[in-house]
Amino acid sequence: MVVDHRQNHLEGIRAVLSVALSPLDVIINLPRTTGDWISETFSTRSNLLRQNRALKKENLLLQVRQQKLDSLKAENMRLRNLLDSAFKIRDRVLIAEVIAVDLDPYRHQVLINKGSSSGIFQGQPVLDASAVMGQVTHINPFSSTVLLITDASHGLPVQVNRNGLRTVALGTGHIDRLELPHLPNNADIKVGDLLVTSGLGGRFPPGYPVAEVTAVTRNPGQPFASVLAQPKAKLDQAREALLVWTLDSVQSYAPPESATQEATESDKEEPPL
Amino acid sequence: MILTPQRGGLVILLSFLLAFLLTILPLPEWARFYRPQWSTLVLIYWTLASPQRVGVGVGWTTGIIIDVITGTLLGQHALAMSLIAYITQKMHQRLRLFPIWQQSLTVLVLLLIEKLLALWVMGAVSQHVPSLTFWIPPIIGMLLWPWIYIILRDLRRKFQVS
Numbered sequence: 001m002v003v004d005h006r007q008n009h010l011e012g013i014r015a016v017l018s019v020a021l022s023p024l025d026v027i028i029n030l031p032r033t034t035g036d037w038i039s040e041t042f043s044t045r046s047n048l049l050r051q052n053r054a055l056k057k058e059n060l061l062l063q064v065r066q067q068k069l070d071s072l073k074a075e076n077m078r079l080r081n082l083l084d085s086a087f088k089i090r091d092r093v094l095i096a097e098v099i100a101v102d103l104d105p106y107r108h109q110v111l112i113n114k115g116s117s118s119g120i121f122q123g124q125p126v127l128d129a130s131a132v133m134g135q136v137t138h139i140n141p142f143s144s145t146v147l148l149i150t151d152a153s154h155g156l157p158v159q160v161n162r163n164g165l166r167t168v169a170l171g172t173g174h175i176d177r178l179e180l181p182h183l184p185n186n187a188d189i190k191v192g193d194l195l196v197t198s199g200l201g202g203r204f205p206p207g208y209p210v211a212e213v214t215a216v217t218r219n220p221g222q223p224f225a226s227v228l229a230q231p232k233a234k235l236d237q238a239r240e241a242l243l244v245w246t247l248d249s250v251q252s253y254a255p256p257e258s259a260t261q262e263a264t265e266s267d268k269e270e271p272p273l
Numbered sequence: 274m275i276l277t278p279q280r281g282g283l284v285i286l287l288s289f290l291l292a293f294l295l296t297i298l299p300l301p302e303w304a305r306f307y308r309p310q311w312s313t314l315v316l317i318y319w320t321l322a323s324p325q326r327v328g329v330g331v332g333w334t335t336g337i338i339i340d341v342i343t344g345t346l347l348g349q350h351a352l353a354m355s356l357i358a359y360i361t362q363k364m365h366q367r368l369r370l371f372p373i374w375q376q377s378l379t380v381l382v383l384l385l386i387e388k389l390l391a392l393w394v395m396g397a398v399s400q401h402v403p404s405l406t407f408w409i410p411p412i413i414g415m416l417l418w419p420w421i422y423i424i425l426r427d428l429r430r431k432f433q434v435s
Contacts, residue, residue: 014341
């Protein structure tokens with residue numbers, strides 16, 4: 001147990017055992033896959049048409065937004081070039097499906113159907129459609145375990161999107177709550193602030209939305225304000241997860257060789273969304 | 274040394290497999306915390322019924338499997354379940370003579386020992402201390418014990434597992 005906790009030597013054994021036991025997961029997931037299959041096969045034409053129309057509309061909206069994003073990206077790159085700092089926004093993503101299997105109820109984990117055969121690595125960030133979900137903890141050949149950001153042992157470096165205030169979002173063990181400890185009473189944070197990943201720590205790419213601040217209690221008798229936030233990701237409902245590869249993960253944390261003091265400073269500054 | 278032929282290993286295996294399936298079966302959010310420790314109950318039954326076949330080794334293997342399928346620390350359940358198998362094996366002759374309600378109480382104690390060891394391990398690796406609902410599964414397990422006992426006993430008699 002000590003070996004498993006402190007080091008990663010037993011990951012291999014765990015992976016082998018999980019492969020041997022993966023039929024259990026398949027059996028448990030069977031009712032849902034059959035249900036999905038039936039509803040897909042026997043859905044009515046009008047239903048499909050309605051869905052198609054809705055998707056087309058959504059696609060149009062997204063494309064419009066994408067146009068704006070492209071120009072903003074170009075502008076951002078230009079400004080960054082002026083500042084002489086290296087930064088790339090390109091990320092590669094892979095869509096994985098969440099397997100309907102219940103794990104230990106006292107830890108917030110989900111099982112996804114992609115593993116080391118798809119090139120997944122330990123500590124890889126996992127997102128859903130709206131925000132950060134968590135990171136990969138155990139990898140098996142065909143599935144892997146994701147630790148959600150609300151697990152009590154999870155901490156995520158974040159910053160307030162409005163003013164760049166950096167802090168850490170700790171999981172609380174409640175699926176709808178994150179805690180921001182060690183923020184002084186006079187910190188500039190208020191209810192409704194969006195928290196995004198700050199990219200410090202090197203695990204998560206910067207700039208992805210994480211949570212929204214729901215409560216700020218400032219007690220003058222206490223050294224720190226108590227701040228709670230609600231994750232934007234639908235952690236207990238998500239059925240698909242996006243796995244992210246940051247293509248420049250090394251570059252953005254080690255300043256380029258020719259970097260001046262100024263460039264390193266601006267490296268530390270977080271990119272605007 | 275073993276004179277009686279070993280029969281019905283498949284029945285034991287299948288009952289364990291069913292217990293594993295029940296362990297990871299998705300439940301509604303409110304019910305997840307009340308899930309009884311199926312595999313421990315099955316382990317206790319088979320250790321009682323045929324202590325010469327099911328014992329500490331099987332307990333340890335079961336525990337490791339539970340650790341892998343539920344994503345807990347490798348060895349957390351294995352430790353607890355080998356201890357439970359050991360205690361049950363030591364006490365099996367006395368336990369068999371108990372009336373069923375008294376057996377249920379003993380099973381409650383065994384299930385609580387498993388939870389206590391799990392809590393101890395969680396504390397040692399400084400995990401979040403769970404709420405009081407953590408202690409409910411043993412009570413549900415105790416209430417389920419008579420049924421599990423009767424079902425598995427009938428199975429054992431039908432397939433003549435020795």
